[in-house]
Amino acid sequence: MPALIGIARSRGMSGYLGDRVNHWPAVHRLDAARLFRLALEKAPAGTILHGVAEQGVLIRDIAQVIGRQLDLPVASISQDDAAEPA
Numbered sequence: 001m002p003a004l005i006g007i008a009r010s011r012g013m014s015g016y017l018g019d020r021v022n023h024w025p026a027v028h029r030l031d032a033a034r035l036f037r038l039a040l041e042k043a044p045a046g047t048i049l050h051g052v053a054e055q056g057v058l059i060r061d062i063a064q065v066i067g068r069q070l071d072l073p074v075a076s077i078s079q080d081d082a083a084e085p086a
Helices: 002-011 029-042 059-070 079-083
Strands: 014-017 074-077
Touching: 002 014, 002 059, 014 059, 014 079, 059 074
Parallel strands: 014 074
Antiparallel strands: none
């Protein structure tokens, strides 16, 4: 999140990529690390595991909260515009 906030501040807007359906996984990295460790240690070879209980948070929703908190406009940006340096 700090990186997204920094980008919004530097660009003067809070953006989300494309069609507004991208999701941010809603799991803390340490929780994901524990899950992967347990899977490696306990699951039989060839096991298919699914460690997600939800789709995550819409990136658009995150951009809207950042924009509201920083009093910045929120807009969709194209893939090409996202690749350009700030």
